Amino acid sequence: MLENEQAIIQRVKQGDHQAMEILFRTHLDAAIRLAYLITRDWTSAEDAVQEGFIQAFRSINNFKDGLPFKPWFTKIVVNKAKRIKEKFGTERQIPASNYLIINDPASPEEISLDKEKEQALYNAINQLDEKHRLPIILKYLNELSEAETAQVLDLPVSTVKSRLYVARQRLKKHLIADQGGVSND
Amino acid sequence: MTDEQIKKALLDYTNWPGSPEKLWQNIITELEPKIPWWKKYQIWLTPMAAAIVLLILVFNSPVPNQPEEQIEPDVAPENMIMMRTFFIAEQIAEIQIAPLNNIQRGTPIDLAINLTALQDLNLTRLALTARLIKLDNDYQVITEQEFNPWSEQTLANGQVLTTKIGLAPVQESGDYLIEIEIQGLHNQEPIVINQQQMIEIN
Incomplete structure (x- = not known):
C-alpha cells in the first residue's frame, strides 16, 4: 500500500492529474471531517481542504520520497483550517450544541440510548479546548500515530501523549457528570 | 469509553453533505496553468499573418497586361510567394x-x-x-x-x-x-x- 502510494506520488511529481485524483479521493474523507471539526462549518472545511490539496500538489516536489503522505498533508489541512477559522471568526461557525440537532433529525424520544451516549460523547469532544481536542481527532478520526500527531502539531511526542491522557480524563469526567454518560472503561 | 466509541462518535457526526466531484473540479481548475487569453489564440496568429502577407503579395502582383517583372530564371512566381511566406509559417x-x-x-x-x-x-x-x-x-x-x-x-x-x-x-x-x-x-x-x-x- 505504502509502495503503491510512493509510486502515485512519483506520478504526481511528474504532473499526472490522474495520480493527483487518486490521492485526492484517498485522503478527502479524513481531511474534510478534520477541517469541519476545526472550523465547525462545512463551507470553511471545503475551502480548507481545497486550498490544502492545491498547496500539496504545487509543493509536492518538496515532499521527501519514502515518507507517508498522510501526516504531511494533514499538517497542511490543519494549518489551512486554523487560518480560515481565524479569518472568519465565529461568523461562519455553527455552535457545537447545534451539531446534534442538525445531524440527527430524530426527536429526543426516538433517539436510542446508545445514540444518546454517542451524542453525549461527541458533544464532550467538541467542548474540549483545541489543544486537547486536536490530538483526539488526529488519533481517532485520522488514525495518526502519536509520533505522526506530534509531527502535525509541531509538538514533542511526550506532550501529545500527555494531552491525549488529559483529554480522555476530561471526556470521562464530562460523561460521568452527564446523566446517561458513557463510562465503561 | 473505548477507542471505538470515540471514533464512531466522530465519524457519525461529521458526514460531509458536499460533492467530491465539484471539489475536485475546483482543485484541478486552480492547478491548470493560467495562460493569457491571447496566448490561447497564438497557434492561429502565425497562419493568419502568413495569410495576410499572401493576400498583400497577391494584390501587389502585376496585372496580366503590364510588362512582366524580371524574376530569377530558376524560381517561378508562385514559388517566390511560397518563399516569402515560408519564414513566417515555419x-x-x-x-x-x-x-x-x-x-x-x-x-x-x-x-x-x-x-x-x-x-x-x-x-x-x-x-x-x-x-x-x-x-x-x-x-x-x-x-x-x-x-x-x-x-x-x-x-x-x-x-x-x-x-x-x-x-x-x-x-x-x-x-x-x-x-x-x-x-x-x-x-x-x-x-x-x-x-x-x-x-x-x-
Missing part, C-alpha cells in the same frame, strides 16, 4: 530557457537563454525582451526587461547563441510565467520568436 529558431538556481522570492531570477537555428538562415540585429507574468487572475506583467547580448552577432545555420540574464527579484511566492521574446532581421524582414516557461517561486 519555426526558424528555437529558444531554450533554463533557470540557473533554485528560484526563491527576494532573490534575482537568473536564467540561461539559448537561441538555436533550426533552418538555413541569417538572423541579425537580435534584441531580447524578458517578461515575468504572475499567473493569477490578472496575469499581471511583474517585470519587463530588455537585453542586447547579441546585437552585434549573427545567427546562422547550425549555430547556437547563449547568454545569461538576471530578472529583478519578486517578493510574492507563487506560479509565474517567464516569456522570452527575440526580435531580429532575416533578409531585412523583421521576425519575432518567443518562448514561455512556467516557474514556481517559493
Whole structure:
C-alpha cells in the first residue's frame, strides 16, 4: 500500500492529474471531517481542504520520497483550517450544541440510548479546548500515530501523549457528570 | 469509553453533505496553468499573418497586361510567394530557457537563454525582451526587461547563441510565467520568436 502510494506520488511529481485524483479521493474523507471539526462549518472545511490539496500538489516536489503522505498533508489541512477559522471568526461557525440537532433529525424520544451516549460523547469532544481536542481527532478520526500527531502539531511526542491522557480524563469526567454518560472503561 | 466509541462518535457526526466531484473540479481548475487569453489564440496568429502577407503579395502582383517583372530564371512566381511566406509559417529558431538556481522570492531570477537555428538562415540585429507574468487572475506583467547580448552577432545555420540574464527579484511566492521574446532581421524582414516557461517561486 505504502509502495503503491510512493509510486502515485512519483506520478504526481511528474504532473499526472490522474495520480493527483487518486490521492485526492484517498485522503478527502479524513481531511474534510478534520477541517469541519476545526472550523465547525462545512463551507470553511471545503475551502480548507481545497486550498490544502492545491498547496500539496504545487509543493509536492518538496515532499521527501519514502515518507507517508498522510501526516504531511494533514499538517497542511490543519494549518489551512486554523487560518480560515481565524479569518472568519465565529461568523461562519455553527455552535457545537447545534451539531446534534442538525445531524440527527430524530426527536429526543426516538433517539436510542446508545445514540444518546454517542451524542453525549461527541458533544464532550467538541467542548474540549483545541489543544486537547486536536490530538483526539488526529488519533481517532485520522488514525495518526502519536509520533505522526506530534509531527502535525509541531509538538514533542511526550506532550501529545500527555494531552491525549488529559483529554480522555476530561471526556470521562464530562460523561460521568452527564446523566446517561458513557463510562465503561 | 473505548477507542471505538470515540471514533464512531466522530465519524457519525461529521458526514460531509458536499460533492467530491465539484471539489475536485475546483482543485484541478486552480492547478491548470493560467495562460493569457491571447496566448490561447497564438497557434492561429502565425497562419493568419502568413495569410495576410499572401493576400498583400497577391494584390501587389502585376496585372496580366503590364510588362512582366524580371524574376530569377530558376524560381517561378508562385514559388517566390511560397518563399516569402515560408519564414513566417515555419519555426526558424528555437529558444531554450533554463533557470540557473533554485528560484526563491527576494532573490534575482537568473536564467540561461539559448537561441538555436533550426533552418538555413541569417538572423541579425537580435534584441531580447524578458517578461515575468504572475499567473493569477490578472496575469499581471511583474517585470519587463530588455537585453542586447547579441546585437552585434549573427545567427546562422547550425549555430547556437547563449547568454545569461538576471530578472529583478519578486517578493510574492507563487506560479509565474517567464516569456522570452527575440526580435531580429532575416533578409531585412523583421521576425519575432518567443518562448514561455512556467516557474514556481517559493
